[in-house]
Amino acid sequence: MDTTTVLWIVVGAVALLVVVGLVVFLARKRREEHQRAQRLEDQRRAAEMRKQAEEADLSARESEVQAAKAKAEAEQAMVDAERLRKEAEQQQADASKLHRESADQMQHADAVDPEVDTDATAADRPGAENRATAENPGQEDARRPDDPHRQSGT
Numbered sequence: 001m002d003t004t005t006v007l008w009i010v011v012g013a014v015a016l017l018v019v020v021g022l023v024v025f026l027a028r029k030r031r032e033e034h035q036r037a038q039r040l041e042d043q044r045r046a047a048e049m050r051k052q053a054e055e056a057d058l059s060a061r062e063s064e065v066q067a068a069k070a071k072a073e074a075e076q077a078m079v080d081a082e083r084l085r086k087e088a089e090q091q092q093a094d095a096s097k098l099h100r101e102s103a104d105q106m107q108h109a110d111a112v113d114p115e116v117d118t119d120a121t122a123a124d125r126p127g128a129e130n131r132a133t134a135e136n137p138g139q140e141d142a143r144r145p146d147d148p149h150r151q152s153g154t
Contacts, residue, residue, distance in 0.1 A: 110116045
């Protein structure tokens with residue numbers, strides 16, 4: 001082999017090495033660019049996932065606050081209901097007491113009135129109509145038609 005051939009072989013080998021080196025360099029650069037793009041995409045997705053997680057956490061905290069508020073309102077309603085129940089019981093007791101006192105006062109008035117026969121039935125007593133209609137509104141006159149205390153036109 002002569003020097004020219006050797007020279008061409010060396011030039012070809014160098015050229016081949018340059019081409020291989022260039023291919024390797026470009027492939028590495030392309031791979032690094034792809035990895036960089038992939039990292040940027042991963043960072044973008046991670047940021048989006050963080051944002052969604054924060055929104056979900058905020059929504060969960062809002063739900064907890066609303067649940068606590070609803071629970072407090074329910075407890076307040078129970079307290080109010082208990083208070084109203086006690087008030088109703090007290091009013092019922094007061095009404096029963098007034099009714100008993102009224103009946104006692106009526107008996108006392110009957111006992112004091114000389115024209116009232118305390119041994120007669122309640123329907124035969126004067127004023128029984130008023131007591132009967134006050135106790136049972138809408139009830140017909142319970143007294144006898146020949147009762148001298150019955151007013152005409154009623």
